[in-house]
Amino acid sequence: GQNIDQPTEMTATEGAIVQINCTYQTSGFNGLFWYQQHAGEAPTFLSYNVLDGLEEKGRFSSFLSRSKGYSYLLLKELQMKDSASYLCAAMDSNYQLIWGAGTKLIIKP
Amino acid sequence: GAVVSQHPSWVICKSGTSVKIECRSLDFQATTMFWYRQFPKQSLMLMATSNEGSKATYEQGVEKDKFLINHASLTLSTLTVTSAHPEDSSFYICSAHRGRESDEQFFGPGTRLTVL
Numbered sequence: 515g516q517n518i519d520q521p522t523e524m525t526a527t528e529g530a531i532v533q534i535n536c537t538y539q540t541s542g543f544n545g546l547f548w549y550q551q552h553a554g555e556a557p558t559f560l561s562y563n564v565l566d567g568l569e570e571k572g573r574f575s576s577f578l579s580r581s582k583g584y585s586y587l588l589l590k591e592l593q594m595k596d597s598a599s600y601l602c603a604a605m606d607s608n609y610q611l612i613w614g615a616g617t618k619l620i621i622k623p
Numbered sequence: 624g625a626v627v628s629q630h631p632s633w634v635i636c637k638s639g640t641s642v643k644i645e646c647r648s649l650d651f652q653a654t655t656m657f658w659y660r661q662f663p664k665q666s667l668m669l670m671a672t673s674n675e676g677s678k679a680t681y682e683q684g685v686e687k688d689k690f691l692i693n694h695a696s697l698t699l700s701t702l703t704v705t706s707a708h709p710e711d712s713s714f715y716i717c718s719a720h721r722g723r724e725s726d727e728q729f730f731g732p733g734t735r736l737t738v739l
Contacts, residue, residue: 549666549667551728556657556659556666556667556668556669557659557666557667558666558667559661559664559665559666559667562664601730603730608632608633609633609714609733609735610632610732610733611716611730611732611733612732613729613730613732615727616727
């Protein structure tokens with residue numbers, strides 16, 4: 515079957531670094547997405563990885579290992595506004611999105 | 624876990640025709656369903672919020688007469704793209720909110736619409 519796993523909740527301190535992991539099993543693979551979603555708002559696109567490696571975009575980086583079915587989102591210099599849910603979604607061979615349940619990130623001062 | 628399905632997964636249609644996309648919550652009742660549109664590598668754009676038994680609330684810039692939403696039951700919402708044009712080609716994603724039980728949204732797998 516198709517499955518995405520990510521932690522339900524994580525807590526980190528303002529100014530620190532946090533890594534949110536995501537493992538996936540899909541029928542075929544056409545890339546992995548990370549979204550940020552604040553309560554009551556639509557998800558915001560953060561990153562898309564389809565090749566192995568690290569993609570850096572400001573304070574946010576995303577990593578993909580296709581052989582391991584693994585991705586992570588790295589957030590540096592955490593700010594209070596980074597408190598949100600982070601959704602991992604893999605696209606299968608039919609270009610369908612398989613969604614993780616989201617990781618609620620709590621930032622403490 | 625909560626599962627949301629969409630049908631069809633993908634559709635190709637001719638310009639000027641109408642296309643209906645279904646969103647179903649399979650194992651829970653969804654008091655609210657959301658319809659999103661996504662262009663490649665862009666954020667999900669909220670189109671409308673659909674509440675069971677009432678009219679949908681459309682976001683600014685979304686034509687309600689073009690994107691008809693019907694939330695006929697607590698497990699089904701439909702989006703009909705009327706008189707589709709090539710610029711309507713996009714990835715349409717629905718999500719369902721479980722209401723009082725949870726603040727979580729559960730996302731469907733998406734429907735890829737291509738208008739020729």
